[in-house]
Amino acid sequence: MISRKTEIWVGLFVALAIAATLMLALNVASKGSVGQGETYSLFAKFDNIGGLKVRSSVKVGGVTIGRVESIELDPEDFTPVVKLSISQQYNLFPETSSVSILTSGLLGEQYIGFQPGFSIDGIENLKEGDYIADTKSALVLEDLIGQFLFSRDSE
Amino acid sequence: MEALAKLGRSTLDKFSALGRATFVLLGAVMSVPQLKNIPLTIKQIYVVGVQSLSIIIVSGLFIGMVMALQGYTILVDYGAEGSLGPMVALSLLRELGPVVTALLFAGRAGSALTAEIGLMKATEQLSSLEMMAVDPLRRIVAPRLWAGVISMPMLAIIFSAVGILGGHLVGVDWLGVDAGSYWSIMQSTVEWNEDVLNGFIKSIVFAFVVTWIAIFKGYDSIPTSEGISAATTQTVVYSSLAVLGLDFVLTAIMFGIE
Numbered sequence: 001m002i003s004r005k006t007e008i009w010v011g012l013f014v015a016l017a018i019a020a021t022l023m024l025a026l027n028v029a030s031k032g033s034v035g036q037g038e039t040y041s042l043f044a045k046f047d048n049i050g051g052l053k054v055r056s057s058v059k060v061g062g063v064t065i066g067r068v069e070s071i072e073l074d075p076e077d078f079t080p081v082v083k084l085s086i087s088q089q090y091n092l093f094p095e096t097s098s099v100s101i102l103t104s105g106l107l108g109e110q111y112i113g114f115q116p117g118f119s120i121d122g123i124e125n126l127k128e129g130d131y132i133a134d135t136k137s138a139l140v141l142e143d144l145i146g147q148f149l150f151s152r153d154s155e
Numbered sequence: 156m157e158a159l160a161k162l163g164r165s166t167l168d169k170f171s172a173l174g175r176a177t178f179v180l181l182g183a184v185m186s187v188p189q190l191k192n193i194p195l196t197i198k199q200i201y202v203v204g205v206q207s208l209s210i211i212i213v214s215g216l217f218i219g220m221v222m223a224l225q226g227y228t229i230l231v232d233y234g235a236e237g238s239l240g241p242m243v244a245l246s247l248l249r250e251l252g253p254v255v256t257a258l259l260f261a262g263r264a265g266s267a268l269t270a271e272i273g274l275m276k277a278t279e280q281l282s283s284l285e286m287m288a289v290d291p292l293r294r295i296v297a298p299r300l301w302a303g304v305i306s307m308p309m310l311a312i313i314f315s316a317v318g319i320l321g322g323h324l325v326g327v328d329w330l331g332v333d334a335g336s337y338w339s340i341m342q343s344t345v346e347w348n349e350d351v352l353n354g355f356i357k358s359i360v361f362a363f364v365v366t367w368i369a370i371f372k373g374y375d376s377i378p379t380s381e382g383i384s385a386a387t388t389q390t391v392v393y394s395s396l397a398v399l400g401l402d403f404v405l406t407a408i409m410f411g412i413e
Contacts, residue, residue, distance in 0.1 A: 006201045013205045017309035020316035027338060028244050028319060029347040 038088035040128045041069065044099050044112075049080045050138025051110045052101055058084050058112045065090045068112065084112065093126045094119035100136035110138060176371040182292035183300050183370070195298040196305075203264045203299070204306030208313070210263055211256060215314035218251060219243060219321025227330050236332050240341035243322035244315075248345065248354045249410065252315035254402050257361035260307050261394040265369035268299055269390040272373025273383035281374075296370050303366030304359065311358035353409045360401060365394040 049071060058066040066086035074081050084099075096117025103110050117134075119125075126132070222243050230236045272295065275281050281291045319341075326332040345351070369390045376386035 006198055009205045010197050010200050013200070013208060013306075013309065016208070017312055020309075020313045023316050023319075024248070024312065024351055025347065028248075028316075028341055029345045029351050 039066065039085040040088055040091060042084045042086060042126055042128075042130055042132055044082050044084065044132040044135050045074065045079050046082060046101065046135050046137045047079060048137040048140060049082060050101055050103075050140055052082065052112070052138065053110075056109065056111050058086065058099075058114055060090075060114045060116060065114065082112070091125070091127075093117075094123050095126055095130070096123055096134070097126060097132060098134035098136070099132050101138035103139070172375065175375055176367070179292065179296060179371050179374050180300075180367055182290070183297040192293070192298055195294070196301050199298045199302030200306050203268070203302045204310060207260060207263045207306070207310060210259055211310045211314050212317050214255065214259060215247075215252075215317035216321040216324075218255065219247065219318030220325045222246060222251075222318070223322035223325035223330070227326060227332065236326075236330075237336040237340055239322070239326045239332050240337035241344035243326070244319050244341045244345050245350060247315040247318040247322075248350045250354075250402070250406070252311045252318065253354050253358040253361055254398060256307060256311040256314045256358060257365055257398040258395055260303075260310065260362070261365045261369070261391050261398070264303065264306075265365050265390050265394055266387045268303070268366070268369040269373040269376070269387045270383060272296070272299075272370060273376040273378070273386050276374065276376060277378035277380075277383060279378075296374065300366050300370055303369070304362045307362030307365070308355055308358040311361075312355065315354070357402065357405050357409075360405060361398050364397050364401060368394045368397065 052068060052071065054068055054070060056068045057064045058068065066084055069083040069085040071083075072081050073079070093114070094117045096119070098115045098117060100113050100115070101110055102113040117123075223239060226239050226242045227236055230238055230242070272281075275295065281295065284291045284294060323334075323337060327334045327337050372386045372390045372393070376382045
């Protein structure tokens with residue numbers, strides 16, 4: 001009833017749509033390469049998180065190992081608590097690791113820089129639910145300028 | 156008093172039209188899917204989808220190219236031309252892909268649907284079908300509705316993909332943005348669930364609305380030449396307005412509140 005030509009064209013149309021979807025999936029979108037699959041949670045307390053946002057990335061030496069899961073304020077000592085979800089693939093960080101909030105480029109977005117610490121006998125690895133003790137807060141540009149002006153005045 | 160009666164009459168008319176439209180939709184959607192309607196649907200996908208392919212590809216290409224050109228001149232001032240890729244990809248996937256496809260689809264395929272069904276009504280083909288105990292909603296309307304709902308999301312995805320390639324053509328090949336940063340920053344910015352799937356959902360909603368309006372306007376048209384021409388115009392106007400209005404609502408729901 002329907003001509004062969006129609007069928008071929010519709011087939012071509014569908015194939016084109018599939019090709020476009022594949023292109024979007026493979027070339028354009030990150031399928032949440034980190035953050036999907038098995039993860040474990042770590043916590044870190046900062047004095048100031050600056051412009052850090054939920055879903056900001058956690059990087060070790062530039063390689064993304066996880067994302068910021070949530071940011072809340074500790075109701076007791078009023079400091080921000082950041083929950084990190086780290087890919088299970090990287091689960092051997094020693095307890096002496098430290099995290100700091102860094103900025104990519106001068107005006108770029110903020111991310112968490114994770115510094116793996118040394119590991120010697122007696123130091124365990126970080127596991128689900130641990131707090132990272134050693135944290136460095138975000139650099140706030142206004143504070144820096146303030147410090148700079150203050151130190152120049154006192155000279 | 157006369158003005159009040161007029162207002163009341165036009166309101167009632169609007170609501171009864173909405174009711175009739177719902178009946179047409181329900182009659183088409185709720186009817187038991189029949190196996191013998193699948194070839195009819197494929198034929199309509201050819202008419203509605205394949206024949207819209209050229210306009211979608213050409214406009215997608217040019218919109219991507221123009222965005223790359225415009226974006227480049229602004230971004231290069233800040234030394235941020237690396238962000239050209241995500242700019243082009245995000246605006247295409249989130250907004251321009253679904254919306255422009257829906258507008259073009261309303262003009263290209265929606266008006267044709269209205270005119271076709273309207274003329275069927277004017278030449279009493281629909282009533283003859285009914286006399287032969289064939290439900291025109293099932294035989295004529297349902298395949299066209301499904302064809303529209305199936306075709307348009309595919310067209311929107313093709314539009315976005317072609318637009319991104321067009322942006323690559325202008326940005327990377329002509330203006331000298333680094334190809335690596337075009338793709339890699341795009342890849343790290345665009346999220347599959349957040350951006351691609353939300354755009355896809357948008358285009359499904361638009362497809363549904365545009366096809367519904369087109370079919371109903373044809374089915375409900377006054378069976379004269381003026382009536383059909385008015386119905387065709389109304390299809391394009393109403394579906395464009397509906398798409399733009401719905402787009403705001405959907406965007407607010409999807410991307411508005413973090």
